[in-house]
Amino acid sequence: MAPDIETPLFPLRSVLFPGDPLPLRIFEPRYLDMVQRCHARKLPFGVVTLSEGQDVRTREGGGFQREVFHDVGTLASIEQFDASQPGLIHIRTVGRQRFRLRSRRCLSHGLWVGEIDPLPDDADVAVPDDLRLAARQLQDVLASLSGRAAPEDLPVQPPYRWEDAGWLANRWAGLLPMSLDERHRLMALENPLLRLELVVDRLDALTAPGGPARP
Template identity: 45%
Template sequence: MTSIPLFPLNTVLYPDGYLPLQIFEVRYLDMIRQCIMGEQPFGVVQLLDGGEVRKPGQQGQQEALAPVGTLARVVDWAAPLSGLLQIKCMGMQRFHIVSSEQLKHGLWMAQVETLAPDKTIPIPQEQQNVADALGALIRTLQEQKIPPEQMPLQPPYRLDECGWVANRWCELLSLSAMQKQLLLSQDNPVLRLELVQDMLTENGLLEE
């Protein structure tokens, strides 16, 4: 098991996902600075209850964390103002929280066990339309000349891998907290891709 600091958010980070953040709370400024200096990852977990930002007079507010999260590494950062950090993170390995504790100043620490990364499995023919739709979306964004740092997906674009394609759609689709957590917890990348295909079909986002 490994002890890591946690960053609870109202979103889910998937392996190889891109996550830009603006940090201004003291509890996270200190944490991120230490992670940058030590080149250490932190854990991103979905916040099931409670707010991302602590409000004055709400020091005792309850925060409920999802059981599965993703390690994040800082790939770029800037400090444009005192008390503000702008960071860009990439998702690494998934983990399961064994135990967690919220410290006095509000930072969460957890004992975690990392989960096995997705096996590299080619896209089955039955799900090729899911990869094709993602490739078309990437081309559309590139044609719109969106700056690389503002792209929701970062290269390398592994459009031939089940896990990578499924994870990118999981980030792009408007899903409920429970759906996002179930997809993150799914160990079989082919099954995850099949579930994404069903969601895309239901929303009329796939060509027949």
């Protein structure tokens, strides 16, 4: 997508990592037309993380609640689209490339758009030997979930790249309990190995004796 073309934005109280699935139930008027246009034209939209505001825009006083979101987000491509019910669209998206907002503006009907600068994909960095346990632990989590959920509903989807530091870090970062700001900081990190090291530190704390329960 050309960087000087405005991209529609979808502010959410969640963080989308490249490669993560994101199902959405669309019913707000500001998003219904946007999603249909993106689907028809095979274009992505940008998912940005809210620092103020809620997933569904609410009225406050004589207007709407203030929405503030981070500059770094992730493009989402629509993989499945269901508009069989009037006024309601179900979509399944996948996170693609990260971007940084260069500008943003809110249109009259509440839809945010912005000019974006694509961020480089993670470099191919192998998982170091001392961090390989994180891959086996994630495989164990998926095995435990596989009997309780349909394959397409699992939080980690193929292709699996167990040897790739950035891919492994992103999958764990989307699963581990942490604050929204912490999760966003991990997503925005440009060093995939550092991201994995920070994720493994959090994972070690969770799995230590007496630590919180695993995800």
